[in-house]
C-alpha cells in the first residue's frame with residue numbers, strides 16, 4: 148500500500164522473548180561494585196532490594212529470555228504497538244527522507260514504562276513481595292508501576308520529585324487511581340529526605356534523592372522491594388520488545404533504517420528500540436547509525452565523565468560505571484522531567500564507549516518546536532522527552548533535503564504528552580527558556596565522584 152500510515156502486527160505476532168545484548172558485545176560491561184569493599188556485587192548483595200528472578204536477569208549472559216505467559220497476557224492489552232510512517236511530517240519538511248516512528252503512547256500509562264513495570268511486578272509477586280517502593284520524576288514510571296502492582300495484587304508507594312509533584316497533579320491522581328500512595332520528595336518520612344529538607348526546606352527534589360528515599364524504605368522490610376524504571380540491565384532487557392516488534396514491522400514494508408534516534412534519560416526506551424537493531428548491525432546484516440539525544444541541561448553522555456558513581460544522591464546504591472554528571476548534580480526543573488537523571492545506564496554507557504552509538508544534546512526550545520510541528524502534522528502531542536528525538540529527526544530530515552538523500556529514519560515516540568500540556572503552554576506563550584548550565588556547576592558536581600582506583 149503506497150500511502151500506508153500504520154504498520155501493525157497481530158497479537159499472535161508479538162515477540163515472546165526479550166533480547167539481552169551483553170553476549171553479543173565485543174567486551175563485557177564493567178561490573179557494579181560494592182561501595183564499601185569495592186568488590187563486584189554478587190546476587191546476594193542485591194537480594195534485599197530485588198527478587199532473584201530480576202537479579203539473575205541483571206547479570207544474565209543468555210542472549211534471549213522468555214517472556215512469561217502472565218506478562219504476555221498483560222502486554223497484549225496494548226501490544227504490539229503501532230509503527231507509523233510520518234508521511235505528513237515528511238511533506239511539511241519537504242524531505243526525501245522516510246521517517247518511521249514506533250509509538251509507545253498507546254500503553255495504559257501513555258509511555259513505554261509498562262513494558263518493564265509489568266514483568267517487575269510479576270516477578271516480585273511470584274517471589275512473595277507485599278509492597279514495591281519507587282521514585283518517579285515526570286510521573287510516567289510511578290503510573291506504570293502503580294498499574295502493574297494493581298494487576299498483580301501488590302501495594303505500591305511512590306516518591307515523586309517535588310518539582311513534578313507540584314507541576315503535575317494529574318500524574319499523582321492517575322497513580323492514586325491505580326491504587327498507589329504518592330509522597331512529595333524530599334519527604335520527612337526518610338532519613339535521606341529529612342537530610343535534604345534540613346539543607347533546603349523548599350528543595351525541588353531530584354531523581355537521585357527520590358531513589359534514596361524509596362531504597363531506604365525497601366531495605367527496612369523483608370517483604371518490601373524496590374523497583375527502578377530505567378538504567379538497570381533488566382529494565383533495558385524488558386524494553387527490547389519495542390525493537391523486536393519494529394524489526395518485524397519494517398520488514399513488512401521492506402525497509403532498513405539508516406538512522407535510529409531516541410531520547411535518553413536513563414536509556415531504557417532508546418536501548419529498547421535500538422538494541423535489537425544493534426544485534427543485526429553487529430551480525431553485519433544492516434548498518435544503521437544509532438544516535439541518542441539528551442537535554443542540554445542534563446547531558447550525561449556528551450558532557451559527563453565515564454566513571455564509577457552512585458545511582459542515587461545519598462550514596463546507598465552500588466557503584467556503577469557510567470557516564471555521569473556526578474550524583475550530586477541537580478538539574479534545572481526542565482519540562483522533559485523524565486530526562487533529569489544525573490547518570491546514564493551502565494550498559495548504554497558501555498555501548499557508547501565501544502563506539503557503537505553516537506550522542507547529541509539539544510536545548511528544550513528546539514525540542515518543543517519539533518514537538519509542535521510533529522503534533523500539527525501527525526496529530527499526536529508527544530511527551531516532552533521524545534521531542535528531543537523528534538528535534539534530531541527534523542534536523543536529519545532537513546539534512547536529507549539538502550543532500551537529496553532518501554535516508555530512512557526510525558525514531559521512538561516513547562510517550563504522549565496529554566498530561567504535559569502546561570509545558571506546551573510555556574513553550575507556546577514564549578515563557579520557556581533554554582537555561583545554560585554553568586561549567587562551575589558541572590565541575591562542582593563532578594568533584595563529589597567517589598574515588599575508585
Ligand SMILES: *Cc1c(COP(=O)(O)O)cnc(C)c1O
Nearest residue numbers: 287412413414415416485532562
Ligand atoms: C521515563 C521516560 C523517559 C526517560 O527514560 P528512558 O529510560 O531514558 O527511556 C523518556 N520518555 C518517556 C515518555 C518516559 O516516560
